[in-house]
Amino acid sequence: MGRTYNVIPVAPADYRRRAEQRLPRFLFDYIDGGANAEITLAANTSGFRDIVLRQRVMRDVSNIDTSTVLSGEQAAMPVILAPVGMAGMMARRGETQAVRAANATGVPFTLSTVGICDLVEVKNAASKPFWFQLYMMRDREVVKDLLARAESVGCTTLAFTVDLAVTGLRHRDLRNGALSQSVRAKAVKAWEIARHPHWLLDVAVQGKPHGFGNLSDRVPDPTRLEAFTAWVASQFDTSVTWKDIEWLRSVWKGRLLIKGVLEPDDARAAVEAGADGVIVSNHGGRQLDGVASSISKLPGVVAAIGDRAEVYMDGGVRSGVDVFKAVALGAQGVLIGRPWVWALAAGGERAVTDMLAVMRQELRIAMALSGVNRIDEIGRDAIDTAAPFA
Ligand code: FNR
Numbered sequence: 001m002g003r004t005y006n007v008i009p010v011a012p013a014d015y016r017r018r019a020e021q022r023l024p025r026f027l028f029d030y031i032d033g034g035a036n037a038e039i040t041l042a043a044n045t046s047g048f049r050d051i052v053l054r055q056r057v058m059r060d061v062s063n064i065d066t067s068t069v070l071s072g073e074q075a076a077m078p079v080i081l082a083p084v085g086m087a088g089m090m091a092r093r094g095e096t097q098a099v100r101a102a103n104a105t106g107v108p109f110t111l112s113t114v115g116i117c118d119l120v121e122v123k124n125a126a127s128k129p130f131w132f133q134l135y136m137m138r139d140r141e142v143v144k145d146l147l148a149r150a151e152s153v154g155c156t157t158l159a160f161t162v163d164l165a166v167t168g169l170r171h172r173d174l175r176n177g178a179l180s181q182s183v184r185a186k187a188v189k190a191w192e193i194a195r196h197p198h199w200l201l202d203v204a205v206q207g208k209p210h211g212f213g214n215l216s217d218r219v220p221d222p223t224r225l226e227a228f229t230a231w232v233a234s235q236f237d238t239s240v241t242w243k244d245i246e247w248l249r250s251v252w253k254g255r256l257l258i259k260g261v262l263e264p265d266d267a268r269a270a271v272e273a274g275a276d277g278v279i280v281s282n283h284g285g286r287q288l289d290g291v292a293s294s295i296s297k298l299p300g301v302v303a304a305i306g307d308r309a310e311v312y313m314d315g316g317v318r319s320g321v322d323v324f325k326a327v328a329l330g331a332q333g334v335l336i337g338r339p340w341v342w343a344l345a346a347g348g349e350r351a352v353t354d355m356l357a358v359m360r361q362e363l364r365i366a367m368a369l370s371g372v373n374r375i376d377e378i379g380r381d382a383i384d385t386a387a388p389f390a
Helices: 012-022 025-032 039-049 094-105 119-125 140-152 171-175 183-194 197-205 225-235 242-251 264-272 294-305 320-328 338-370
Strands: 068-070 073-075 079-081 131-134 157-161 255-261 277-280 310-314 333-336
Touching (some): 012 025, 012 338, 079 338, 094 119, 119 140, 131 140, 140 242, 242 255, 255 264, 264 277, 264 294, 277 294
Parallel strands (some): 079 333, 157 255
Antiparallel strands (some): 068 073
């Protein structure tokens, strides 16, 4: 164990370090990693670092208000917890802990199709409506059934993910033997589990059942990553086109956001197919390695559809200042993926709540020092395009 530099985790990077200590390596890497050489994963965060802000002074900033409207609902700040599959393997009944933290903060939580806790369990933990994320499955009856369940527990917004026609190749999963059933791979996994007694007790023993809640009657043995990947390959529908969005639109009466759009043309097609908005995303650098950072693609999508649909983004948001930058470039709000899962693994609901509180405080301070009081006052002029070192 190395020297402990900080006793109180503050930023996502602090929670990440703790998550790394607490989780078996194959689970930590499943969250942390990206596709192939992780070029896009790195670009997502460096894209934010490259944006330079303008400091504004002598404005009355005595009434800072971070609240906003996200997909028609009031929220404490323009942040949403992104759908993350298998979050319930990172902490006991992880999705229920996360939804409570989101509710306490006043931001939406999104339940993944492949969450460990199902829609009903999350609803029972939640005090407010949450969002549901869907992958298109070959069997449309399964899809209809999931949507009916989502509606019956009060989900108002559906994020339909379109950037996973096939699953990206994540080298870390391969290196860890996470996708293999060989004797060696099994031994490595068993050793990693034995080395992490806290996780073993909290999740492996007390956090059961470990199935994919929403699909528990369909996935063969969901606790094994390789079984999951095989199931995804066989069931996720690679033939999906915009026509299917029109079908989805006719089945789902709530709000519909298309997640995983980077190109302006695709954003226009999404709106034409009936979506209420899009989420500019490259799946956190986990799919096509080599595509641009999400934040660099945001302005193009905003220019294409921003006047008639909502535009959200995710990928690389690691602070309240990043939230500010995305809003300045036209995002209605941002989704955070790894940060909430690192916090969840590091310290459960409390840690997620604490991390969100720091993010909100950072946003508040960024607003004050940029001279704005309200979210809708954050605009392009907050960005310093003429900065000498930009
Ligand atoms: C994801 N993401 C994801 N997206 C989705 O639509 N359904 C899912 O089940 C998952 N599962 C998933 C698992 C893990 C471990 C990660 C890290 C991500 C993508 C996620 O919603 C989001 O787009 C990215 O995580 C955003 O990037 P950051 O915030 O992690 O940099």
